[in-house]
Amino acid sequence: MYNLNSQNIGELPKQMEILLDKNFDIISNLSNASAIIKGFAPTLNWAGFYIMKNGELILGPFQGKPACLKIAVGKGVCGTAVKENKPLYVPNVHEFKGHIACDSESNSEMVIPLHYPNGETFGVLDLDCPFVNGFTTEMQAAFTECASIIEKAIL
Ligand code: SME
Secondary structure: OOOOOOOOHHHHHHHHHHHOOOOOOHHHHHHHHHHHHHHHOOOOOEEEEEEEEOOEEEEEEEEEOOOOOEEEOOOHHHHHHHHHOOOEEEOOHHHOOOOOOOOOOOOEEEEEEEEOOOOOEEEEEEEEEOOOOOOOHHHHHHHHHHHHHHHOOOO
């Protein structure tokens, strides 16, 4: 059974592995994934997913305030991570040209692209923090590991 009581971010990937059910619907799994991330990383103000649909990113399961419904590839931190097909860590979003301020509380952001098994982009894991430089190296490592665990549930 997964354990949400632990506040040790290093525990998050293991708990994510236990929580996700690869044989179940991806939207249900992403909903639980966003909840467990927010539970383990209470300093985040937003944790969730944007999913590629008809060539753009649309809002998926998340925890946090209501967010923009869609983001074009190449726009914002999310769209740039998809365009460049690489994880992006932005310690100060106000210094990122084109940052999309869905929640004005956000000051740092991490976005990790997620892929289908064939390498095609499925979407992104998007994490926002109200503090400048709010992601410790432990957090970055845990979220990166989580993204590859979540990818295994994308069929
Ligand atoms: N800040 C993001 C938009 C999504 S919200 O953070 C939830 C961006 O620049 O892509």
